[in-house]
Amino acid sequence: MSDLTALNKETHEAWEVNADVWDNRMGDEGNDFFNILCWPALASLLDLRPDSHILDIACGNGLTTRRLAELGAQVTAFDFSSNLIEKAKTRLADQAARINFHVIDATNESQLLSLGENKFDSALSNMALFDMADIETLFRILPRLLKPNGAFVFSITHPAFNNASSAHVVEEIDDHGEMKITYAIKTSRYMTPFHQRGLALRNQPKPQVYFDRPLQYYLNLGFQNGFVLDGFEERAFPPETPQSHPLGWGGKFSELPAVIVARMRLVS
Numbered sequence: 001m002s003d004l005t006a007l008n009k010e011t012h013e014a015w016e017v018n019a020d021v022w023d024n025r026m027g028d029e030g031n032d033f034f035n036i037l038c039w040p041a042l043a044s045l046l047d048l049r050p051d052s053h054i055l056d057i058a059c060g061n062g063l064t065t066r067r068l069a070e071l072g073a074q075v076t077a078f079d080f081s082s083n084l085i086e087k088a089k090t091r092l093a094d095q096a097a098r099i100n101f102h103v104i105d106a107t108n109e110s111q112l113l114s115l116g117e118n119k120f121d122s123a124l125s126n127m128a129l130f131d132m133a134d135i136e137t138l139f140r141i142l143p144r145l146l147k148p149n150g151a152f153v154f155s156i157t158h159p160a161f162n163n164a165s166s167a168h169v170v171e172e173i174d175d176h177g178e179m180k181i182t183y184a185i186k187t188s189r190y191m192t193p194f195h196q197r198g199l200a201l202r203n204q205p206k207p208q209v210y211f212d213r214p215l216q217y218y219l220n221l222g223f224q225n226g227f228v229l230d231g232f233e234e235r236a237f238p239p240e241t242p243q244s245h246p247l248g249w250g251g252k253f254s255e256l257p258a259v260i261v262a263r264m265r266l267v268s
């Protein structure tokens with residue numbers, strides 16, 4: 001088994017085991033990361049038209065899928081965790097008629113193509129590309145799934161400030177006679193893609209694998225496959241946001257973005 005296949009298998013097993021905890025934590029409405037950082041930028045960059053057909057990539061328990069359907073979109077959503085897709089199905093209410101769920105692995109070319117070619121106005125992936133062992137297959141196949149000029153909007157943890165090597169640091173300094181507390185991020189790895197096990201949720205039973213890549217990796221992959229970058233936001237918590245933990249993400253880190261949201265558009 002290649003390294004990549006083994007890592008993808010480990011990733012898949014972790015998401016199947018952690019599905020319950022993930023579903024309980026995200027619930028119907030999601031957490032602060034989603035509601036404060038990701039969704040406002042995703043919704044604005046997607047710029048939905050009524051009846052747009054959207055592909056929701058690695059949809060988890062269907063959080064973004066339901067939001068998109070509530071806005072009037074037709075949504076095809078997939079994840080490689082069958083447990084999460086089961087959870088997503090049970091959370092559907094009156095959006096059900098606008099949503100189709102599939103169990104599909106985004107690293108598998110033929111499974112991706114089974115979604116249908118030239119079919120989607122846009123694609124969305126919320127906080128999932130760094131959870132995938134390989135994203136080259138997805139970027140290569142996506143232009144075939146999208147209609148001409150289709151957009152791919154994705155959010156990821158900020159590659160520079162929020163990767164698996166990032167340490168949250170607090171310092172007290174005597175600034176010319178005034179004691180000041182500074183919250184900072186110390187990052188030791190960025191340029192070379194790396195993977196590392198970690199926790200998305202502090203109480204998840206099994207660590208998952210994070211795949212950290214520099215920003216140029218994502219953008220160049222898009223450019224090589226016919227996309228241009230035509231929308232971009234760096235997202236930080238506003239200063240008044242409560243801390244989830246003393247050194248967790250929150251308003252103390254308001255000058256440091258935890259997330260980026262990008263829109264890449266096919267040029268033909």
Ligand SMILES: C[S@@+](CC[C@H](N)C(=O)[O-])C[C@H]1O[C@@H](n2cnc3c(N)ncnc32)[C@H](O)[C@@H]1O
Nearest residue numbers: 015058059060079080081105106107126128132
């Ligand atoms: C952090 S969760 C985000 C879920 C969802 N997008 C949301 O916003 O709640 C990452 C998701 O990526 C999925 N995932 C990871 N690798 C995948 C792959 N190769 N194919 C499909 N889904 C994958 C996981 O199962 C998990 O649901």
